[in-house]
Amino acid sequence: MFEPMEDLKQLYDAIVDGNAGRAKTLTTGAVAEGMNPQEILNKYMIPAMDEVGRRFEINEYFVPELLIAARAMKGALEILKPLLTATGAKPVGKVAIGTVKGDLHDIGKNLVSAMLEGGGFEIIDLGVDVTPDKFVAAVKDRGADVVALSALLTTTMPSMKTTIEGLKEAGVRDRVKVIIGGAPVTQKYADEIGADGYADNASAAVALTRGLVSK
Amino acid sequence: MYSRERVNAALRHQRCDRVPFDFALGFSPYQLDQFRIRTGQDDPDAYFGADVRGTGISPTRKLNQYTAYLDPSTLPEHAYVDEWGQGHIPTVSHDQYHSHLEGYVYPMLALHTREEALGYPLPDIEAEYRYESARRAIARYHDQGLAVMAGMACTIFEQAWYLRSMELLLMDFVDNPEFATALLDRITQKRVIQAERFAELKPDVIMFGDDVATQRGMLMSVPMWRRWLKPRLARILAAARHVNQDVLIFYHTDGNATAIVPDLIEIGVQILNPIQPECMDPFALKRMYGKQLSFWGTLGTQSTLPFGTPDDVRRDIQLRCQIVGKDGGLLIAPTHMVEPEVPWENLVAFVEAVKQYGQYK
Ligand code: B12
Numbered sequence: 001m002f003e004p005m006e007d008l009k010q011l012y013d014a015i016v017d018g019n020a021g022r023a024k025t026l027t028t029g030a031v032a033e034g035m036n037p038q039e040i041l042n043k044y045m046i047p048a049m050d051e052v053g054r055r056f057e058i059n060e061y062f063v064p065e066l067l068i069a070a071r072a073m074k075g076a077l078e079i080l081k082p083l084l085t086a087t088g089a090k091p092v093g094k095v096a097i098g099t100v101k102g103d104l105h106d107i108g109k110n111l112v113s114a115m116l117e118g119g120g121f122e123i124i125d126l127g128v129d130v131t132p133d134k135f136v137a138a139v140k141d142r143g144a145d146v147v148a149l150s151a152l153l154t155t156t157m158p159s160m161k162t163t164i165e166g167l168k169e170a171g172v173r174d175r176v177k178v179i180i181g182g183a184p185v186t187q188k189y190a191d192e193i194g195a196d197g198y199a200d201n202a203s204a205a206v207a208l209t210r211g212l213v214s215k
Numbered sequence: 216m217y218s219r220e221r222v223n224a225a226l227r228h229q230r231c232d233r234v235p236f237d238f239a240l241g242f243s244p245y246q247l248d249q250f251r252i253r254t255g256q257d258d259p260d261a262y263f264g265a266d267v268r269g270t271g272i273s274p275t276r277k278l279n280q281y282t283a284y285l286d287p288s289t290l291p292e293h294a295y296v297d298e299w300g301q302g303h304i305p306t307v308s309h310d311q312y313h314s315h316l317e318g319y320v321y322p323m324l325a326l327h328t329r330e331e332a333l334g335y336p337l338p339d340i341e342a343e344y345r346y347e348s349a350r351r352a353i354a355r356y357h358d359q360g361l362a363v364m365a366g367m368a369c370t371i372f373e374q375a376w377y378l379r380s381m382e383l384l385l386m387d388f389v390d391n392p393e394f395a396t397a398l399l400d401r402i403t404q405k406r407v408i409q410a411e412r413f414a415e416l417k418p419d420v421i422m423f424g425d426d427v428a429t430q431r432g433m434l435m436s437v438p439m440w441r442r443w444l445k446p447r448l449a450r451i452l453a454a455a456r457h458v459n460q461d462v463l464i465f466y467h468t469d470g471n472a473t474a475i476v477p478d479l480i481e482i483g484v485q486i487l488n489p490i491q492p493e494c495m496d497p498f499a500l501k502r503m504y505g506k507q508l509s510f511w512g513t514l515g516t517q518s519t520l521p522f523g524t525p526d527d528v529r530r531d532i533q534l535r536c537q538i539v540g541k542d543g544g545l546l547i548a549p550t551h552m553v554e555p556e557v558p559w560e561n562l563v564a565f566v567e568a569v570k571q572y573g574q575y576k
Contacts, residue, residue: 018389018390059432062434062436063385063434063435064385064386064388064389064435064436064439065389065436067385067386068381068386068389068390071386089519102306102316103316104316104318107381107382108429110382127319129306129318153316153554154516154517154521154554154557156558183470183517184493184517200430201431
């Protein structure tokens with residue numbers, strides 16, 4: 001007999017352990033049993049990714065463990081997504097994320113985006129070397145609530161400032177929260193350029209974004 | 216005192232006249248242009264009197280065919296493929312300021328099995344003919360009294376992920392160990408021969424390295440690093456040492472790699488680079504490991520060099536010379552390439568301050 005609680009506890013473990021195959025099988029099973037997809041997501045999958053983030057912050061997990069957990073989460077989420085859309089479930093928020101103009105470092109940006117997705121956010125990934133107008137378009141045309149900017153170079157940090165200016169000029173700055181991060185970026189710099197938040201790692205980025213959208 | 220003696224003495228904690236310096240990865244193209252306009256000269260190392268010059272292997276004459284791995288028709292017009300089969304896409308969308316920035320295309324993304332890892336063609340970096348120009352360069356620089364560093368950074372991990380992508384390789388470490396083992400072993404075999412060849416040429420320093428850390432700490436856990444990278448690096452370093460008892464072993468990793476410093480010392484690393492001061496404390500490292508290890512770098516390219524005043528630069532240099540350079544063990548350099556936003560005045564202040572505060576009595 002199918003034991004929803006038992007099996008879903010295993011789904012939680014499969015994600016924390018980064019076992020994509022198992023995560024997918026268990027999700028498919030749960031859906032077939034008629035479990036509510038929103039509940040699977042909120043009660044098991046998102047908490048699993050929160051646990052992964054917690055372990056990352058206390059240096060129990062490193063980038064490889066984060067990557068495999070995120071891959072397991074993604075696999076399971078793929079199964080749930082059509083069902084969630086069909087039931088009209090809304091994501092916690094929509095984040096347009098990208099590495100700013102001139103910069104091509106994307107490993108950190110991808111991790112932040114994976115963790116945010118694991119945290120229940122809808123992600124619009126604009127990629128690398130993203131010009132301000134693309135962020136503006138993501139807000140105007142696709143309804144992003146949060147703009148997340150990554151820069152790994154002192155040379156490209158100023159592009160964060162110009163992106164915020166671009167949002168102002170387009171008249172959409174008040175509609176969104178802007179968060180920034182990447183190796184040379186600091187809270188001080190975030191304050192200077194008028195960003196709404198800064199985090200130094202992917203797990204803290206999730207907590208930060210949650211705090212901002214709930215305001 | 217000649218640069219060569221100075222560098223060799225300082226990095227062995229022996230007496231010399233002053234703290235040596237160099238420009239690490241050199242000037243970005245924009246900075247080089249600015250330098251030329253300003254000084255009418257071509258070579259910042261010669262102009263400022265840097266103590267070290269670099270050398271490396273010459274281009275291959277047996278280029279492999281990589282079209283089966285990286286379909287040329289999928290690459291933009293201005294992309295190029297290097298001798299390892301990795302694609303490079305320079306940023307062209309912007310100004311000259313960003314001209315040195317490029318994106319990568321990884322040729323081994325679609326591979327999965329050990330056999331596929333074994334079948335991928337690798338370049339002839341170990342072939343003897345590729346070391347002739349380095350031999351001549353070393354002789355020429357030594358004649359000029361300069362120290363020479365032979366470069367073979369991106370030794371294992373980085374070279375492997377330049378082919379596989381960092382994300383996939385890190386995941387392979389967890390769930391496709393056969394693939395990762397085959398790839399790393401093949402690269403290591405070539406690096407062992409390369410290390411021997413360089414060691415035979417008697418440069419003053421051989422540069423090894425792999426970026427294994429981020430600003431917050433290790434990219435992978437220490438046990439994972441010990442399993443995958445430490446033993447292979449140890450083999451390569453031992454090969455160099457076996458051929459040449461005197462050559463100095465230099466290891467580069469970006470980010471905060473404090474956690475593996477004792478392991479690096481254990482396998483024969485004598486010089487650590489670049490010690491990004493924004494995330495790794497050169498003063499604490501000196502206290503803890505200053506007897507066994509020398510430090511090369513320490514001038515922050517995310518902080519003081521681009522954003523400080525010339526006085527900030529002088530203060531940083533003074534502190535480093537006094538504390539990190541105490542009884543030798545320091546070569547001051549920017550922690551990475553001199554990027555376009557670094558003010559000229561700060562570069563001048565850097566060099567003047569080393570010459571002023573770096574004097575040993
Ligand atoms: C890997 C790496 C590369 C790779 C990038 C591959 C890729 N696809 O991304 C390659 C080799 C291509 C590369 C190239 C270059 N690099 Co590089 N690179 C690094 C390195 C070693 C690690 C970066 C990384 O991937 N870390 C892993 C991830 C997981 O960590 P992360 O990026 O820090 O992200 C975390 C947090 O910062 C945060 N975060 C990141 N983004 C965001 C966004 C938001 C919104 C939030 C909230 C949080 C957040 O969360 C992430 C996850 O926890 C750093 C060293 C360092 N100290 O960081 C240098 C470093 C960033 N590079 C540097 C340089 C100079 C370069 C080059 C210019 C070198 C050159 N001359 O060619 C080029 C430029 C390429 C370009 N156009 O962008 C310098 C920059 C110095 C400076 N002056 O700013 C660094 C700091 C190295 C050093 N020793 O100084 N690099």
